[in-house]
Amino acid sequence: MMPPDGFPPAPPAALRLEIDRDALAANWHTLDRLSGKARAGAAVKANGYGLGAAAVVPALAGAGCRDFFVAHWSEVPAVAAHVPPAMISVLHGPLTAADAAYGVAMGTKPVINSAHQARLWRDAGGGICDLMVDTGMNRLGLPLARIGDEAIRGLDIDVLLSHLVSAEEDGALNDIQRRRWEEARRSIPHRRASLANSAGILLGEAFHGDLTRPGLSLYGGIQRAELQGVIGQVAHPMAAILQVRRVGAGETLGYNATFTVPHPMRIGTIALGYADGYLRCWSGKGGMLSQGRRLPVLGRVSMDMTIIDLSAAPDLAEGDWVEAEYSPIAAAARSGLSQYELFTLLGNRFAR
Numbered sequence: 001m002m003p004p005d006g007f008p009p010a011p012p013a014a015l016r017l018e019i020d021r022d023a024l025a026a027n028w029h030t031l032d033r034l035s036g037k038a039r040a041g042a043a044v045k046a047n048g049y050g051l052g053a054a055a056v057v058p059a060l061a062g063a064g065c066r067d068f069f070v071a072h073w074s075e076v077p078a079v080a081a082h083v084p085p086a087m088i089s090v091l092h093g094p095l096t097a098a099d100a101a102y103g104v105a106m107g108t109k110p111v112i113n114s115a116h117q118a119r120l121w122r123d124a125g126g127g128i129c130d131l132m133v134d135t136g137m138n139r140l141g142l143p144l145a146r147i148g149d150e151a152i153r154g155l156d157i158d159v160l161l162s163h164l165v166s167a168e169e170d171g172a173l174n175d176i177q178r179r180r181w182e183e184a185r186r187s188i189p190h191r192r193a194s195l196a197n198s199a200g201i202l203l204g205e206a207f208h209g210d211l212t213r214p215g216l217s218l219y220g221g222i223q224r225a226e227l228q229g230v231i232g233q234v235a236h237p238m239a240a241i242l243q244v245r246r247v248g249a250g251e252t253l254g255y256n257a258t259f260t261v262p263h264p265m266r267i268g269t270i271a272l273g274y275a276d277g278y279l280r281c282w283s284g285k286g287g288m289l290s291q292g293r294r295l296p297v298l299g300r301v302s303m304d305m306t307i308i309d310l311s312a313a314p315d316l317a318e319g320d321w322v323e324a325e326y327s328p329i330a331a332a333a334r335s336g337l338s339q340y341e342l343f344t345l346l347g348n349r350f351a352r
């Protein structure tokens with residue numbers, strides 16, 4: 001079928017992000033089980049941590065998730081396409097009267113972070129909302145000292161939440177934050193309480209409240225040793241080989257000639273570059289996989305392409321696909337990127 005503008009449909013991209021929906025659903029079930037009596041929600045901000053809201057939200061809803069967190073109001077429609085808007089919370093809260101009006105019109109909850117936001121919400125005729133209290137991050141959220149403000153007292157609060165600074169470490173800060181969160185729970189009426197992100201779930205029952213908010217670990221990220229072996233890889237970036245060539249000893253590859261060919265080699269150029277989030281930090285370090293074989297990245301990653309060594313895969317030809325090595329712990333260690341960055345960088349040229 002021709003699209004309405006009369007142009008033929010564009011062919012599929014030469015790079016795609018394969019999302020293992022079964023692994024995603026299994027990760028949610030694992031985190032929900034580890035949350036004990038609390039229920040696991042899901043942080044799906046930044047387009048489902050870069051994996052694509054259209055893929056991850058239905059899979060999470062299908063698994064049983066009922067609470068979805070985004071950062072911006074502009075992220076609501078992609079989630080509301082798959083779940084009722086009342087299941088969505090907007091972490092940044094209303095910054096303008098237009099934000100608050102949109103929340104009211106959609107029936108989506110803001111996370112209120114200040115007395116000013118509380119007034120914006122109530123002036124717009126807003127009803128049920130969430131409240132973020134700051135217990136040590138000093139980033140976004142109501143300072144505990146302001147919890148008695150008249151504007152805050154007037155809110156109809158569903159989830160009372162706070163956010164842990166370093167749940168992946170066993171420092172003193174976790175308990176300090178937990179005690180401040182408990183103080184907030186005693187100070188203001190609310191329906192449900194929430195503190196833990198992915199790593200926070202592993203800190204035990206005292207951190208669970210009624211609702212946990214994993215993000216990274218749903219998508220395969222592992223920040224605490226307890227999750228190794230129980231959280232599965234979800235994101236598999238794939239790219240097609242655009243060209244295959246033979247190069248002789250002494251030739252150089254790619255921009256700035258950073259790789260000199262030591263002996264005759266068969267190499268391939270793949271349709272994946274830093275514009276896709278495969279940053280230049282992978283130059284000379286990354287690898288592609290094909291049927292268990294590792295194909296190292298040679299020379300600099302460029303904007304739309306990367307050169308790889310095909311010596312170990314003589315069967316691969318133009319048009320064949322390879323998978324980027326992207327197992328989160330190893331990929332983060334090798335690239336110097338955080339696991340969060342690895343996922344959220346993945347660009348919009350990937351077919352998802």
Ligand SMILES: *Cc1c(COP(=O)(O)O)cnc(C)c1O
Nearest residue numbers: 043163197198199213214215216
């Ligand atoms: C992003 C975010 C989360 C999820 O954190 P992860 O470390 O990815 O599990 C939870 N709560 C809030 C407030 C967040 O901003």
